[in-house]
Amino acid sequence: MTVAAPIAHLGRRYHFAASHRLHCDAYDDARNREVYGKCNHPHGHGHNYTVEVMVSGPVDAVTGMVCDLTVLDAFATEKILTKFDHMNLNTLPEFVNQVPTTENLCIEIYRVFKEGFHAARLDRVRVEETGKNSFEYAE
Amino acid sequence: MTVAAPIAHLGRRYHFAASHRLHCDAYDDARNREVYGKCNHPHGHGHNYTVEVMVSGPVDAVTGMVCDLTVLDAFATEKILTKFDHMNLNTLPEFVNQVPTTENLCIEIYRVFKEGFHAARLDRVRVEETGKNSFEYAE
Amino acid sequence: MTVAAPIAHLGRRYHFAASHRLHCDAYDDARNREVYGKCNHPHGHGHNYTVEVMVSGPVDAVTGMVCDLTVLDAFATEKILTKFDHMNLNTLPEFVNQVPTTENLCIEIYRVFKEGFHAARLDRVRVEETGKNSFEYAE
Amino acid sequence: MTVAAPIAHLGRRYHFAASHRLHCDAYDDARNREVYGKCNHPHGHGHNYTVEVMVSGPVDAVTGMVCDLTVLDAFATEKILTKFDHMNLNTLPEFVNQVPTTENLCIEIYRVFKEGFHAARLDRVRVEETGKNSFEYAE
Amino acid sequence: MTVAAPIAHLGRRYHFAASHRLHCDAYDDARNREVYGKCNHPHGHGHNYTVEVMVSGPVDAVTGMVCDLTVLDAFATEKILTKFDHMNLNTLPEFVNQVPTTENLCIEIYRVFKEGFHAARLDRVRVEETGKNSFEYAE
Amino acid sequence: MTVAAPIAHLGRRYHFAASHRLHCDAYDDARNREVYGKCNHPHGHGHNYTVEVMVSGPVDAVTGMVCDLTVLDAFATEKILTKFDHMNLNTLPEFVNQVPTTENLCIEIYRVFKEGFHAARLDRVRVEETGKNSFEYAE
Numbered sequence: 138m139t140v141a142a143p144i145a146h147l148g149r150r151y152h153f154a155a156s157h158r159l160h161c162d163a164y165d166d167a168r169n170r171e172v173y174g175k176c177n178h179p180h181g182h183g184h185n186y187t188v189e190v191m192v193s194g195p196v197d198a199v200t201g202m203v204c205d206l207t208v209l210d211a212f213a214t215e216k217i218l219t220k221f222d223h224m225n226l227n228t229l230p231e232f233v234n235q236v237p238t239t240e241n242l243c244i245e246i247y248r249v250f251k252e253g254f255h256a257a258r259l260d261r262v263r264v265e266e267t268g269k270n271s272f273e274y275a276e
Numbered sequence: 277m278t279v280a281a282p283i284a285h286l287g288r289r290y291h292f293a294a295s296h297r298l299h300c301d302a303y304d305d306a307r308n309r310e311v312y313g314k315c316n317h318p319h320g321h322g323h324n325y326t327v328e329v330m331v332s333g334p335v336d337a338v339t340g341m342v343c344d345l346t347v348l349d350a351f352a353t354e355k356i357l358t359k360f361d362h363m364n365l366n367t368l369p370e371f372v373n374q375v376p377t378t379e380n381l382c383i384e385i386y387r388v389f390k391e392g393f394h395a396a397r398l399d400r401v402r403v404e405e406t407g408k409n410s411f412e413y414a415e
Numbered sequence: 416m417t418v419a420a421p422i423a424h425l426g427r428r429y430h431f432a433a434s435h436r437l438h439c440d441a442y443d444d445a446r447n448r449e450v451y452g453k454c455n456h457p458h459g460h461g462h463n464y465t466v467e468v469m470v471s472g473p474v475d476a477v478t479g480m481v482c483d484l485t486v487l488d489a490f491a492t493e494k495i496l497t498k499f500d501h502m503n504l505n506t507l508p509e510f511v512n513q514v515p516t517t518e519n520l521c522i523e524i525y526r527v528f529k530e531g532f533h534a535a536r537l538d539r540v541r542v543e544e545t546g547k548n549s550f551e552y553a554e
Numbered sequence: 555m556t557v558a559a560p561i562a563h564l565g566r567r568y569h570f571a572a573s574h575r576l577h578c579d580a581y582d583d584a585r586n587r588e589v590y591g592k593c594n595h596p597h598g599h600g601h602n603y604t605v606e607v608m609v610s611g612p613v614d615a616v617t618g619m620v621c622d623l624t625v626l627d628a629f630a631t632e633k634i635l636t637k638f639d640h641m642n643l644n645t646l647p648e649f650v651n652q653v654p655t656t657e658n659l660c661i662e663i664y665r666v667f668k669e670g671f672h673a674a675r676l677d678r679v680r681v682e683e684t685g686k687n688s689f690e691y692a693e
Numbered sequence: 694m695t696v697a698a699p700i701a702h703l704g705r706r707y708h709f710a711a712s713h714r715l716h717c718d719a720y721d722d723a724r725n726r727e728v729y730g731k732c733n734h735p736h737g738h739g740h741n742y743t744v745e746v747m748v749s750g751p752v753d754a755v756t757g758m759v760c761d762l763t764v765l766d767a768f769a770t771e772k773i774l775t776k777f778d779h780m781n782l783n784t785l786p787e788f789v790n791q792v793p794t795t796e797n798l799c800i801e802i803y804r805v806f807k808e809g810f811h812a813a814r815l816d817r818v819r820v821e822e823t824g825k826n827s828f829e830y831a832e
Numbered sequence: 833m834t835v836a837a838p839i840a841h842l843g844r845r846y847h848f849a850a851s852h853r854l855h856c857d858a859y860d861d862a863r864n865r866e867v868y869g870k871c872n873h874p875h876g877h878g879h880n881y882t883v884e885v886m887v888s889g890p891v892d893a894v895t896g897m898v899c900d901l902t903v904l905d906a907f908a909t910e911k912i913l914t915k916f917d918h919m920n921l922n923t924l925p926e927f928v929n930q931v932p933t934t935e936n937l938c939i940e941i942y943r944v945f946k947e948g949f950h951a952a953r954l955d956r957v958r959v960e961e962t963g964k965n966s967f968e969y970a971e
Contacts, residue, residue, distance in 0.1 A: 145518045146551040154684065156573035156600035156642070163338055172339055174346060180642030183573035183600005185684050199441055200450055201516035206548075207452060225573075225597030238340035240284045267571065267602050270345075273285040293823065295712035295739035295781075302477055311478055313485060319781030322712035322739005324823050364712070364736030377479035379423045406710065406741050412424040432962065434851035434878035434920075458920030461851035461878005463962050503851070503875030545849065545880050562796045563829040580894055589895055591902060616719055617728055618794035624730060655896035657840045690841040701935045702968040755858055756867055757933035763869060
């Protein structure tokens, strides 16, 4: 008889700096200012974003690990940091058809992991925009 | 055919400073000291409290937002910060009939949001009393 | 008619410093380096670990508390801090038969609370290894 | 005989979010990329900036204060936050003739305080660009 | 020939929670509200204070230490934490004749160390009242 | 007539994890335990160390920078992180003849920068051993 391996959760944090402007083409200027406030300033602004990816899985009985951090870091670097770090989010293909709010950014990052990262189960993605604001997404 | 909007969670943090004394009228002095320790010191003490409100809802397809932060901040300022910031919790109506522990403070704040804030679903309220202690409440 | 007491959650944080080396006897040196990277360096390294224990229970109608923090702290000090603080994890009986990864450390701490702490319900244990890495376990 | 009032130092922290692009018109593109790296990306990026202003003065024997925080906050809000928060630094008059590095931003903020804030002695200004980078300026 | 031991600086942080009310008996109520704002609320409020003591001295060639942390911690616990933790500052003898602003609290703590701690040179004392406010004193 | 460039200070933070044991061969076991307490436990323990290097220099009128961060990071990585990260400090040549206290570690790191880094003036090196302890050294 075997005992199922315990399931543990691993949270890993990444940092990037980017700029964005919240502006919706379907709205006129007055409505944009009303909805987005100072986040609608015409030349944009920026943030230091922190992304926390939470994954889980059985703790391997031999290695004692949920997943190989090297694999997770390589994926995050190639697919997330290279794409978003020191970029203007509004200029990226992901945000041609949607406003680069941190809600949408969080969902985009979740989808990238969901589609391409299979070394552990994806629990959720959390993005901190400032020390006051954070967003989480999970399916 | 329409696709349901994804549900995202937004956490927003607020800060206030207040004092309290943990003391239960139903107990004698010795029992109060035993239960509350130094939190029972007669003249009270205080904390920098951090409140994190977590709300959720469908991400609006046009604005890309779960809810309008201006509305959330205005509610929190009027109903929470104005009431608790730089106050002695023991002197407030909320704590006439219950001890102002951070458990009870957290539940009070949850109830204020539950009753009056309807711009998004209320997930939970978290109150950090110090860097070592935090409390969460959800129904 | 009585109303059930609300259930609140309490998170309490503890800190300790320890060293470990990630090395699996079932693997040869090359495989160990591949799996654990620099965490396999022969003389070990160390971390400042932060443990957050989350417990929950009905908020006592008289005391306004989920559980007595003095009891929780005494348990954590005797069973966790005394055992792990300023220690080399590899030399402890808990890690004779398993690698002292933070996944396994987190599960060990959970089991110690599960077995011996009964003053409130154990929700989960979280261990932060660095500012970038955290692990959580719950049954 | 009077005793001189003790001199204390007060540090006050403010936060704003802004975007910038590091690019020097006197250099060609290759040289700009070499000097500024990814900070030279054409569409800019951004940060959550933290400004700490350190001022000092005799502690008033009656009020027990170095200076009136209301006055300091009003000055910082009007002269610093209103100017820089949610802005693209490159578009501001301060950075028409100089690159909006955080070194230059720090010196600009120092000069604004030096010129207009006289309620206490200005010790230094510190700007944190990320959790890894900080800059300080004092004359 | 001997080489002078290098001088290093050691900063040690302590935490306590206390309440205070800023109120000056020499002022009438209107003037008190004007000077202290919400810090003058009649029943007081409170903070989690962080004290950082910075001391320095030659690094002992044998032990490699500036001073024995056990001695420093014992002094801070007996003379600072026991006195201020979970107290109402206004009720303490130190603040009978002066307002318990954090400036005055910082100077008091400095004087306690200056008078009684001789195991290393006292450089300065820093008190953080909130994440936004800090005070420093040195002679 | 030329105006001297303003001098700004740049602080850059690096992180590494290492283990150490505080033990002085010149002392017997009882004296070692007395001097170093639990830091003398025979198998060692470890920390997440944070190093902050503070350098300064004239802000270049063209680039707006004190020094090239790429150069600073490359130096720190090669000379500090590669040497100390995920290592047991007691096994390194630097600590054959001195105890690996954080005072001595801080002085070592200062000397490495002093000797080899010439792109800006070295102000000081600060090493944080835990959230409670920090050490600084400057000549």
